[in-house]
Amino acid sequence: MRSSRTVALACWAVLTGMTVLATPPVNAAAAAPTVSVSGNHLVDSNGNVVQLRGVNRSGAEYACAEGWGIWDGPTDDDASIASMLTWKVNAVRIPLNEDCWLAINGINSQYSGTTYINAVVDYVNRLNAHGIVAIPNLHFSAPGTTVPDAQVPMADREHSNAFWTSVANTFKNNHSVLFDLFNEPYPDNNQDTTAAWTCNLNGGTCPGVSFTAAGMQEMVNAVRATGATQPLLIGGPQYAGVVDHWTQYKPSDPLNQLVASIHIYGLPLDSPCRLQTCWNATVAPLAATTPVVIGELGDTDCTSNFSPGLMTWADAHGVSYTPWAWNVANCAADPSLISTYTGTPTAYGVGVQTHLLAVSSTPTPPPVIPEVPLALLLPLVAVAIFGAATLIRRRRRSRPRSDVS
Secondary structure, eight states: OOOHHHHHHHHHHHHHTOOOOOOOOOOOOOOOOOOEEETTEEEOTTSOBOOOBOEEOOSTTTHHHHTSOSSSSSOSSHHHHHHHHTTTOOEEEEEEEHHHHHTOTTOOGGGSHHHHHHHHHHHHHHHHHTTOEEEEEEEEOOSTTOOOOSOOSSEETTTHHHHHHHHHHHHTTOTTBOEEOOSOOOHHHHOOSHHHHHHHHHEESOTTOSSOEEOHHHHHHHHHHTTOOOOEEEEOHHHHTOOTTTTTTOOOOTTOOEEEEEEEEOTTTOOTTOSHHHIIIIIHHHHTTSOEEEEEEEOSSSSSSSHHHHHHHHHHTTOEEOOSOOSBSOTTTSOOSBSSTTOOBOTTHHHHHHHHHHHSOOOOOOOOOOOOOHHHHHHHHHHHHHHHHHHHHHHHHHSOOTTOO
8 A cells, every 4th residue: 555655755746847767676686596396396485486497517526536626617706607697597507526525535625525515605605696596416426435536327325325414414504405316327237127216216236336326215315314405306217317217216205395307418429318209208297297307408419409499398398407518618528508608609509598598588677657747747636636625525525424313
């Protein structure tokens, strides 16, 4: 309800000819939304659907293990994040290394432990401050004294649960973060079999895995034991390339905050669910009951022939996606979205950039009260005052007398 003071100010402005204009918007970055699972959607704190459209930011999974840094390229400054925002990115998936986080197996202390954790936390906070949701991901792991510098078929029971206990404790009060529990499982020699799905869920001794694996269930348990409530991304076998048995083999989460993850690349890499027939047959039915994030996607031939079609399909089915990767590298082999850290796209990246810009909504500017000449306003004001006075007189005449019995 408008206050009498506001009405009086407006009338005074009209009578004096003063123009009243709306206050222009302040171009400040909005904080990232808090994200949780509701039904088959990710939603914000007001229940609005959140579709993540972002990128992967590779580097923290290998630079520390190789002994030369934490990030590959500029990451921890606002300018690098501003470049992402020119693409309308609203999510960044951050691959991590468990040994660097836990400071084990002789990783240089300059790039591990508290230093590594603080760098990741600072980056997540900066992303969030610019309106971007962060997705830490266990990307490189290894059992025993092996320093993880490449992918393995499964997370390991020796370190991965401890990694997630620490990560969850670090971020449990930040609800603009989702956790991607393990990058790309491929047990049972990269097959889509019952043995592979069982290993993915329960870990232990598995075919095609030379160490005791940590399954998704125990990593879910490790996160939830800390009190962290964030949504958890769960991938399946074949390098997270299939979801055909995801519902049957999903872990139990007391909070019902699970998200299905799938990775889909175009030729020549040829992911098992590369064709739209697979998307329609397996991803779409799952997306009708469960939030789905395509955690990685991309063209692997330095073109834009594949990714735009997949993202268009994902938009139509409410599926989120984070293409690989916001790194200056080979646009085919990696594949790399950018050729400079100011956001210049590669031949592959131009298709992703064009799509993200096309689907991003443009904020509607606030209405501005137009200027109206005083000569036109005064007659209207006179009519309004006369009408109001007449109405008051009529109401007074029709008011019943309280002293009449």
